[in-house]
Amino acid sequence: MSSTPEPDPRLLAAHDLALAALHEITAPSTVGPAAGYTLEDDGVVSLRFGNTMEGYPGWYWTVSLAVTDDADPTVLEVELLPGEGALLAPEWVPWAVRLAEYQAAQAALAAEERENADAEGDDDLDDDEDESGEDDDELDDLDDLDASDFDDDGSPILHSGDVDGVDIDVLDESAPDDEDDDPDR
Structure with a gap:
């Protein structure tokens, strides 16, 4: 003892x-x-x-x-x-993981709504419109994102040449230059 x-x-x-x-x-x-x-x-x-x-x-x-x-x-x-019963912050989860979980939940919800609409015979809605008649193209863009689009800390991965989502590496060669060829200027 x-x-x-x-x-x-x-x-x-x-x-x-x-x-x-x-x-x-x-x-x-x-x-x-x-x-x-x-x-x-x-x-x-x-x-x-x-x-x-x-x-x-x-x-x-x-x-x-x-x-x-x-x-x-x-x-x-x-x-x-x-101490016992103290309020503690939840464990930190990277943004990319939270985004993936959110997207999976949204996809499951959309699938459930489609099943319910099919069961009720409600074929009035287009695939790209919600019940209010608004286009869901913005939500379609979210489906293109996944965890590989973000760094480990949850920040978006920036690709070389991207400025605000515009690829500046691809230039239109036929576009006129903004600079004048006038040497006296």
Whole structure:
């Protein structure tokens, strides 16, 4: 049967040291009351304090302290950590992946609408018109995009010679030059 080691009482009593360390990185008004402690590896104790900042419900200020031999307690780390039930941001997903998921959902929705229209015998709508009679050519252009059109960070891949979607590499040789051949100019 294993027993849980007891934290060093000097670390549990070091609230003033922990608060002083917190006040070096955040305003005292953002630090709430003591909210317990966690015994870490190698005898390190992390003291927790409530957080009063808006936008961080369920988060705690945490100060990790250690002590060696007969020395005074020392601050190792000060941080803001989420507690149980804290609101966390969702994992980041690149734009190209989100776009592909959106396009797949839109394609599935369109297929379902076509099936429903076929089942009801509603052949009044053209393939390129929606129920309002508007042309869906803009949406057709979205189908041409896929994840290979975007960098890993979600930004569009620019091809050499493209300016605002116009390929400037292809020039009309028959077009007159804008420059005058007048050397006196």
